Structure formats: structure tokens, C-alpha cells
Amino acid sequence: xFSSTTLLLERLSRLVQNDAHTDGxxxxxxxxxxxxARANRFSRSPGALTNYLGMTKGTVSQTxxxxxxxxxxxxxxxxGDRRGVxxxxxxxxxxxxxxxxxxxxxxxxxxxxKESRNALGASLQGLIKGxxxxxxxxxxxxxxxxxxxxxxxxxxxxxFCNLLEEALSAxxxxxxxxxxxAA
Amino acid sequence: xFSSTTLLLERLSRLVQNDAHTDGxxxxxxxxxxxxARANRFSRSPGALTNYLGMTKGTVSQTxxxxxxxxxxxxxxxxGDRRGVxxxxxxxxxxxxxxxxxxxxxxxxxxxxKESRNALGASLQGLIKGxxxxxxxxxxxxxxxxxxxxxxxxxxxxxFCNLLEEALSAxxxxxxxxxxxAA
DNA sequence: GCCTTATAGTATCGAGTCGATACATTTGAA
DNA sequence: TTCAAATGTATCGACTCGATACTATAAGGC
Numbered sequence: 001x002f003s004s005t006t007l008l009l010e011r012l013s014r015l016v017q018n019d020a021h022t023d024g025x026x027x028x029x030x031x032x033x034x035x036x037a038r039a040n041r042f043s044r045s046p047g048a049l050t051n052y053l054g055m056t057k058g059t060v061s062q063t064x065x066x067x068x069x070x071x072x073x074x075x076x077x078x079x080g081d082r083r084g085v086x087x088x089x090x091x092x093x094x095x096x097x098x099x100x101x102x103x104x105x106x107x108x109x110x111x112x113x114k115e116s117r118n119a120l121g122a123s124l125q126g127l128i129k130g131x132x133x134x135x136x137x138x139x140x141x142x143x144x145x146x147x148x149x150x151x152x153x154x155x156x157x158x159x160f161c162n163l164l165e166e167a168l169s170a171x172x173x174x175x176x177x178x179x180x181x182a183a
Numbered sequence: 184x185f186s187s188t189t190l191l192l193e194r195l196s197r198l199v200q201n202d203a204h205t206d207g208x209x210x211x212x213x214x215x216x217x218x219x220a221r222a223n224r225f226s227r228s229p230g231a232l233t234n235y236l237g238m239t240k241g242t243v244s245q246t247x248x249x250x251x252x253x254x255x256x257x258x259x260x261x262x263g264d265r266r267g268v269x270x271x272x273x274x275x276x277x278x279x280x281x282x283x284x285x286x287x288x289x290x291x292x293x294x295x296x297k298e299s300r301n302a303l304g305a306s307l308q309g310l311i312k313g314x315x316x317x318x319x320x321x322x323x324x325x326x327x328x329x330x331x332x333x334x335x336x337x338x339x340x341x342x343f344c345n346l347l348e349e350a351l352s353a354x355x356x357x358x359x360x361x362x363x364x365a366a
Numbered sequence: 367g368c369c370t371t372a373t374a375g376t377a378t379c380g381a382g383t384c385g386a387t388a389c390a391t392t393t394g395a396a
Numbered sequence: 397t398t399c400a401a402a403t404g405t406a407t408c409g410a411c412t413c414g415a416t417a418c419t420a421t422a423a424g425g426c
Contacts, residue, residue: 005304006289012307013196014214015314018237021385026411031197034190047374054201059413061376066411083374083421106189108313116306121188123295123303124195130291131198204413209382230403242384244405249382266392266403373422383412393402 022101024070028053028063033097036073036087040143040175042166044087045078052140072096141180144173148181205284208253211236211246216280219256219270223326223358225349227270228261235323255279324363327356331364 017027025033035049042048050060064087067073072093078084089097109117143149143161149168150160158167185193200210208216218232225231233243247270250256255276261267272280292300326332331346341350 002283002285002289003292005292005300005307006285008304008307008311009195009199009288009292010214010217010285012192012311012314013199014236015311016192016196017200018384024410026384028412031193034193045374046376053197055412056414057375058377058415062412065376078374081374081422085375100185102185102189102193105192105314106185108310109186109188109192111313112306112309116302116309117186117188119299119302120306120310121191123299123306124188124191126295126299127291127303128191128195128198130294131195131288201413207381209413211383228403229405238383239385240404241386241406245383248405261403264393264403268404368426369424370426371422371424373420375419375421377416377418379415379417381413384410386408387406388408389404389406391403391405394400396397396399 016102016105019101019104023096023099025072025096026066028055029067029072030100030102032060032063032067033072033089033093034100034102035176036089037094037097038176040168040172040177041086042161043140043175043177046085046087049087067093140176142173143168143175143177143180146177146180149173199285199288206279206282208255208279209249211238211242212250212255213283213285215243215246215250216255216272216276217283217285218359219272220277220280221359223351223355223360224269225344226323226358226360229268229270232270250276323359325356326351326358326360326363329360329363332356 021027031053032049035052036044039048039052046057046060046064049064050057053060064073064075068075070092071090074088074090075085076088078086109120112120144151144159146161148162150162152159158169159173160166161168204210214236215232218235219227222231222235229240229243229247232247233240236243247256247258251258254273257271257273258268259271261269292303295303326344327334327342329344329346331344332351333343333345335342341352342356343349344351
């Protein structure tokens with residue numbers, strides 16, 4: 001038998017997943033939309049999404065096809081590598097995301113005392129990191145917390161990624177990146 | 184955009200769900216098996232499971248058919264109401280549950296400091312309660328924490344459910360019940 | 367330049383999920 | 397008795413997901 005915390009996590013997972021059957025968009029499709037919205041330009045690819053979701057590329061390919069059929073995303077061949085595909089939200093996709101069913105969870109969280117919420121966040125972070133490491137997954141942290149991130153302090157100057165050797169806008173550096181490694 | 188805690192919960196939910204594709208048994212099937220193992224004899228029915236999982240009865244019916252095909256559960260008509268179905272694990276089902284993939288999560292939790300784990304449990308409990316209330320669901324607490332639970336202190340005497348007017352073994356009273364209401 | 371291998375994705379199959387709708391039985395109350 | 401409620405099942409369609417096989421591009425060694 002499991003500890004009560006394990007069972008609570010199982011139960012919560014189901015609630016979160018079940019919640020996401022809105023507007024004819026399925027849980028996985030919501031997660032893909034959210035990812036695309038939150039990933040920087042180096043990470044908006046089927047491959048990065050595959051890693052993020054921890055599924056096989058075939059499955060992700062199908063999910064992306066469904067989203068494209070619905071007009072929520074569009075694909076373009078990547079600049080510089082014609083094998084690659086770059087994913088972008090359409091305006092319909094952006095609009096839909098503003099009515100994300102995850103808002104219910106956000107509301108429940110908002111009604112918790114701030115300290116509990118912070119403690120919960122810290123616990124979850126450790127837990128997720130542990131689970132991802134167990135199965136060889138990556139954490140997908142924010143660009144600006146990466147060891148390859150080079151901050152530029154000059155007013156208006158772009159930051160820089162030492163790994164990809166690319167300039168980074170303020171927007172880029174706040175997003176999550178498939179290559180991120182903790183500093 | 185969501186708070187980081189919301190996003191962590193989303194991510195964790197996916198990890199927990201994804202983990203459960205072992206042994207040809209799907210996530211929902213695992214949850215059904217766990218429920219049947221943990222529910223007392225008044226609550227081992229398709230209807231109670233439907234409420235617990237928060238799905239439609241059609242879906243649950245199919246899931247139970249799949250489990251029966253695999254020989255993990257068996258159904259019998261309920262004593263006293265011929266519409267009802269009583270669910271029981273087979274010995275194969277019990278054996279499978281002893282290799283539950285949720286053990287990974289349990290292990291990750293066990294490696295957390297005890298205080299963090301307790302804080303996490305308390306936060307989750309409040310969160311789940313809030314979410315369930317939002318959608319009119321029930322909490323499915325343990326029988327012995329119910330306001331209908333009447334404890335018998337005589338050595339060896341059974342406890343009693345005032346709602347269903349039934350004697351309760353020690354085993355019954357430790358399990359979860361679809362009728363449970365907090366004392 | 368050519369060959370091999372790696373990388374990025376797609377196509378297809380089969381079992382299962384899930385909501386929706388329609389249906390059959392049994393129960394219980396007017 | 398008849399009608400409504402409760403408990404489940406049957407079937408459909410869109411989707412999920414792993415597995416396997418496939419195509420196209422890229423990159424390195426020679």
C-alpha cells in the first residue's frame with residue numbers, strides 16, 4: 001500500500017488531466033499548445049516537444065497534425081536545416097490559450113496561503129527533478145537560468161547563448177529552452 | 184501566463200500519468216485496480232468508480248470490460264439489487280498491483296525530508312478538496328473518518344455504519360467509501 | 367565527391383481512452 | 397400499474413500512445 005501523499009498525487013494528476021477536455025482540445029493538445037507558447041525559438045520543434053512530453057515522436061507527430069487541422073498551430077520548415085520543422089501558434093491558438101482550463105487549478109492555488117503555496121512549489125520542483133532524472137529526462141528550465149546564458153548589461157543590448165552562439169532577446173531569455181542546463 | 188506552481192503541477196500530472204503504461208495496463212486501468220483494492224464492499228461498483236474517476240459511466244464500463252478480459256477483475260451481480268454489479272480483484276489482479284508503477288513516485292517521495300513531505304501532503308489535500316468541490320465531486324475518504332461511522336470498543340466486536348446499517352470489519356473501516364462524509 | 371550513419375519527422379497499425387448518445391433492466395414510488 | 401429514477405451496457409467517432417517501418421536531409425570519414 002502507498003503513502004497517503006502518493007495517493008493524493010495520483011488523484012490530483014487525474015483531476016488535472018480530466019479537466020482538460022474543453023473546446024474539443026484534448027489534454028495532450030493543451031500541453032503542446034502551452035509548450036509552444038512558452039518555448040523559445042530554439043525549442044519550438046516536434047523533437048523538443050517530444051522530449052518535453054516524454055512520449056514517442058510518432059505520437060507527438062499525430063498530436064501536432066490534429067492541432068494543425070484545427071488551425072491552432074502552423075508548421076514551417078526550419079531555417080538552416082530542411083529536416084526540421086518550426087512550430088508557431090496561430091492567432092486562433094493564442095486566443096484559445098487565453099481560455100486555458102488550467103485556470104481552474106490556478107484559482108484553487110491562488111486561494112491557498114502564500115507560504116503553503118511556496119512550500120508546495122519547492123516540494124514539487126524537487127519531486128519532478130527526481131522523477132525526470134530517474135527516467136533520463138531533462139528539466140527544460142528557463143533560458144536565463146542556463147549555464148550557457150551570457151547576460152549583457154548594456155542598455156538594450158541582447159543577451160547571448162554560448163551554446164548555440166545566438167543573440168537572445170529579453171523574450172527569448174524568459175522562455176523555456178530544450179538545451180537548458182542549470183548554471 | 185500561469186504561476187510556476189501551476190505549471191509544475193501540470194508537469195507532474197503528466198509524469199504520473201505517463202508512468203502508468205506498464206504491463207499492457209493503461210493509466211485508467213491502474214486507477215481502477217487501485218480503487219477496487221482500496222474500496223470497501225459498499226463501494227466496489229461501477230457507479231462508485233465512475234464518481235471516483237470523474238468520468239462517464241460508458242467509459243468506465245469499457246475500462247472494466249478490458250480489465251475483465253485480461254482476467255484482472257471479476258464481476259458478480261450485487262446481492263439485493265439485481266441492477267448492481269460488484270467488482271472484485273482476481274488473484275492475478277492482486278499480484279499485478281504488487282508491482283504498481285506508482286512505486287517510482289513513492290520512492291521519489293520517500294527521499295524527501297519528512298517535513299517537506301508532510302507539508303506537501305497537507306497542501307495537496309486542501310487543493311484536491313477545493314477542486315472537487317468546484318465540480319461537485321466527492322472526496323471518498325476512509326470509512327472510519329465518516330460521520331456515519333460508529334466505533335465499537337468491545338474486543339473483537341465489529342464497528343457499524345449508521346447510514347447503511349451494516350456491521351463493519353476492521354478491514355472495511357480502513358478502506359475508502361463512496362458514501363463517506365467527514366465527521 | 368561518395369558512402370555511411372545519424373538526425374528529424376511522417377505513416378500506419380492496434381489497443382485503449384473518453385464523451386455522447388441510445389438503450390435495456392430493475393427498482394420504487396405515485 | 398405505470399412511470400420515473402437508478403444501474404449498467406452498446407456503439408460511434410475523435411483522439412492517445414507505443415511500436416514499427418519509412419523518407420528526407422545532414423554530417424563525417426575517406
